[in-house]
Amino acid sequence: MNKLILLFLLISFMSQAQSSITGVVYDIETDSVIPYTTIGLIQNGNIVKGVESDTSGLYIIDNIKAGKYKLKAMSIGYKSKKVKCKVFDQSIMIVDLGIEEDPTAYELGCFPDYGTFLIDFQSMSSGKSFLSKEISKIPITK
Numbered sequence: 001m002n003k004l005i006l007l008f009l010l011i012s013f014m015s016q017a018q019s020s021i022t023g024v025v026y027d028i029e030t031d032s033v034i035p036y037t038t039i040g041l042i043q044n045g046n047i048v049k050g051v052e053s054d055t056s057g058l059y060i061i062d063n064i065k066a067g068k069y070k071l072k073a074m075s076i077g078y079k080s081k082k083v084k085c086k087v088f089d090q091s092i093m094i095v096d097l098g099i100e101e102d103p104t105a106y107e108l109g110c111f112p113d114y115g116t117f118l119i120d121f122q123s124m125s126s127g128k129s130f131l132s133k134e135i136s137k138i139p140i141t142k
Contacts, residue, residue, distance in 0.1 A: 018063040019091045025057045025073055028098040033057030037075040039097070042082075043067060073097040 025037040039059045041049040048069070053059040066089045074080040079102045085095055 018065065019087045019089065019093070020060060020062045021064060021071065021085065021087065021093045021095055022058070022060045023095040023097055025053045025059065025075070025097045025099065027078075028100050034075050034078065034099065037073055037078075037097075037099070040072040040074070042070040042072055071095060071097065073099050075099060078102055 021041070025034045025039070026032060027034055033053075034057050035053055035055045037053040037057070037059070039051050039053065039061065040047045041061050041064065049061050049064070051059050051061050064087050066087050068084070068086050071083045071085060072080060073083075078099045081097060081099045083095060083097065085093060087093060
């Protein structure tokens with residue numbers, strides 16, 4: 001009887017086994033890794049899970065059920081990329097994601113011009129706390 005219960009538990013555990021997808025996000029042109037890239041796991045148009053690559057561009061998505069998915073990689077200054085993948089039970093898939101730099105991201109004003117400051121810091125005193133109404137009176141440079 002105990003063996004039958006153990007066999008039943010083992011079969012039910014194996015039928016619910018999950019899979020993983022792992023890989024590295026890298027720049028197609030330079031082959032350098034891209035840290036802090038957002039990776040979305042999409043099924044039937046819905047985001048099922050999301051992770052962020054670490055400082056070495058590595059990402060891991062755990063506990064995935066078998067099925068057909070799309071991986072979408074998104075990073076500031078790069079074009080997003082979707083890749084189709086099919087996940088099988090109890091598998092570890094390695095999917096490296098090469099993405100392309102998007103030069104138009106800078107032209108569209110997605111990133112501030114760090115050489116231009118909106119506040120004239122020279123007219124401010126240092127070492128003092130400001131209330132919001134005082135901050136609103138600080139002169140803005142053009």
